[in-house]
Amino acid sequence: MDGTRCAKVRLWRWRANPLRRREDIVEGWVVLAVWLLMLVGGTVLGLVTARNAVDGFDAQRADRHPARAVLQADVPESAKSVGAASDHAMGKVRWTTDDGTTHTDETLVDRGLKAGTEVVVWVDGRGELATEPPDRTEAAVEAAVLGTGAALFLAGAVYGTGKVVRQHLEHRRVARWGQEWELVEPEWRRKTG
Incomplete structure (x- = not known):
């Protein structure tokens, strides 16, 4: 698949299309929000957690x-x-x-x-x-591990929530297709029967 075609496939929810449903648009926003929260929120949470851990270890070294x-x-x-x-x-x-x-x-x-x-x-x-208390090197490693863990936890929670929301949207989409098919199917049966 060439680059232009691949980009169009990935962004299908955003393009004007007579077959696009409200659930498709909502799903597009959900996917965007999940990615932003995972990347930006995970990074911020990881850095804040690591910084707090380093501060805590510094306080331990000063106190003990x-x-x-x-x-x-x-x-x-x-x-x-x-x-x-x-x-x-x-x-x-x-x-x-x-x-x-x-x-x-x-x-x-x-x-x-x-x-x-x-x-x-x-x-x-x-x-x-x-x-x-841990020395500076041990504290830096432990803070990095804690920050990474916090970022991964947030990313997992956001991804899981996004997955649940997308499944709900998929069920709604299938239910609407079923309702619409019940309206259209008798017309098709008359034309072909």
Whole structure:
């Protein structure tokens, strides 16, 4: 198919045509709206999501800092591992914040450590245990993944909605063709019978 013919086929809903129905025009607008929402809306949502994620990770890096803690009890090699971190187990630690307050809590530590061993923990601005914030590279990758996921989610939702609307329009179009055929068919039968 040459380029001109291909463009005419794709844009058939927009051309004046005595066979064109209202549903055809609506479907053309629906297809245009779906594409615009997928491209523009997906891009905007992806960028906003990624920017917010980066800002959140920056705030975590500003709020959290490492602190020295002391292990309160032995963590034997045979201690039950936690999740995918097979070389880590829960251990009770105690640390002192910058304002002199002493805290005690449990966190993941290496198995096989003895009581009194110094370990590094991450604490937030209130002095509570927190996870280590991602570095800039990790944050950028995670933000890109989150932004892409948000854009794809929006694109999928918009595409699905457009598909449902187009199916509804197709059912209406077929029903109208059936109604019109009921009016025309007796005339054809008289002419051919």
